[in-house]
Every structure is written in C-alpha cells, then in structure tokens.
Amino acid sequence: DAAEKGGYDHFMIKEIHEEPKTVRDTLNPRIKNDKVDIEELGMTDEEIKAISRIRIVACGSAYHTGVTAKYVFEEMARIPVEVDIASEFRYRNPILQDNELVIAVSQSGETADTKEAVRMARAMGNMTLAIVNVVGSSIAREAEKVMYTWAGPEISVATTKAYSAQLIAFYLLAMKFAEVRGLLGEDEMKSLIQDLKKLPEQIEMLLGNKERIQKFANRFVAAKDVFFIGRGIDYAISLEGSLKLKEISYIHSEAYAAGELKHGTISLIEDNTLVAAVATQDNVYAKTVSNIVECKTRGAFILAVTTIGNEDIEKVADYVMYIPQTNRYFTNSLAIIPLQLFGYYVSVGKGFDVDHPRNLAKSVTVE
C-alpha cells in the first residue's frame, strides 16, 4: 500500500500531484499544428454544425465539470447546453431535440444512473458521446462515441485528477465546435492553445504552495458550516470545492451562486462562518466582491480565491489564495487546486481516513 502511494500519505494527495501530468496527457495528443484534433470521435463538420443543443448527464464531480462546460460551450460555441444529474434525467421522461448531442461524463464509466441515461438517449435516437476515464468500461461501450480522459487509475474515493482531465476534454470539444461553427479564428485558437499548454506548469506552481494551504486548513478543522460562493464559471468551481470539503471532512458545506445568497442563505452567516469566495471572472468580479462585503458585514471570515493582479481583494477578504493568469475559460483548472488541497488538509487535520470517507464508494454501480 505504502509503495503504491509513492511516498505520499494518501492516494488523494498523490493523485492531486499527478494533475499536471493528467492535464498534459489528456491535452497533448489532441493538439496538432496549433489546432484541436479530435478525429478519434469520428464526428464530421456537418454533424458538429447541426448540433441544436448539448445535454450533459453525469453524477457527482463529473456533473460539476458539466456545469463548467455549460458556461464554456454557450459562450465560446454559442450552443445551448442543459446539464442534468443522471438520476434526475432518467426518471422524468426528458425531452430531447433532434440533433441534440448527449454527453455523458464519468470517471469509472460504471455509474449506474449515467449508464442508463446514455442508454435512454441512444434509444431516443440521439448522438451520444462519453467522456470516460476507464478504457472499455460500460459507459464507454454504451455510448456511440468516446473521448478518453488520460488520468490513469484513480484510487481515492474523492476524485481529483479525473475531474481535471474532464475539464480539459470539455475545453477541447468547445474549442473544436466553436471553430467548426465559425466562431473561433486562427489567432484566438492559437492563443487558447498556448494557455492550455501552460496549465500543467501553473498547476505545479500552485502545488508548490501547499504548505500555506495546510496551515490555513488547520485553522478550520472545527468549522461547522462553510459556504462557497461565485458567479458564472466561479460558481461551477464553488460546487466542486464545496463537495470536496464536505465529502472527506464531514463539515457541512454548501455552494451558492453568489447573487442568490441574499435570497436565503445569508441568514445563516454568523461570526467567523467561513465563506470561500471564488472571484476570477472579470465580468462579474465587482459583483462578487460586493457579495463578499455583505458576508463580511455579517461577521463571516472570507477566504478569496482570485487571479494574480486582483490584489485589491485583500481590502475585503481575510485570506487570499492566488491563481496564475490564464484565459477566463480555463480558470477552474487552476482554482480547483487550492480547493482540493483545502479539503484534503482539513480532513487530514481531523484525522480522518481521507481516501475512504464513510458511506461513500468510488464507483456507484447500483442505484
């Protein structure tokens, strides 16, 4: 066991350290001559142009990558996207349009609800595409087209590297679809690819700061409630940051679209309640900062996750974790690193069995 962990205390922290490689392995084979090459899917340009809507179905963290993907696809490729929790999709007699592409996301490729959603979509005559980590798994076989994430085996129940690989797969699809639909010029494509290629070393940089996050995490091992807030893509990462923390630390945690706080949740903020605010998106930055101020006024302790260059946030936040600059579409690939580390170190600080949280399974093959 110790040997398999390669010198790390837990599989989770080992797998977090594998994220730069995972991102590289999922990305590099699909970049050729400054273009996205996903010929492996066998989708024609006509098929891509004809997509009327994208429906993403998944569970857990895989669902959260779908929430990020919605923002990216809609803005970059101007294709409407619905994101569905697979167990909801399968039991509500869903309506799929003609030419609606159904994308299932799954690390294991064995999640029962996701598999059933794919089967239903196929039966309705829709094109299905699976973003899957395990080669030859049930979902990979069930879907018409497969795009593998190359994260390698993931042991820790709480997913980390597979999540990061799924994000990359979605970025590549969105870029390709945008290009085929005439919405992404050569220069813009080149610059996006350059930013993607920088992600692995930027993740390394963030990992180099882990002791700082550990110190911070140790202050919050006794927290009762934590709230994660953000807008747009920052909201999508808040969902995952919150899940990572709660599933392994057993601290109650919720993610909120920052603008929704005042519709209920803000009444739960008390002195020293931890609010983790993600603010990387320029178009909503000022809005999120004003939500931070609202929480602070009610006594919250504010952890902000933002981009280098936004140092003015220190005026309103109690503690700041900075991520390097990247294209606004890709910030979640960086913001997730401190959030995963935070969840990990809180769990370690509480002395829990990080890799095997109670009541959870790595792969949910029964309902």
Ligand code: G6P
């Ligand atoms: C379980 C795992 C999660 C995962 C979810 C979906 O709950 O603990 O980490 O996100 O299942 O699994 P899948 O294999 O379909 O991605």
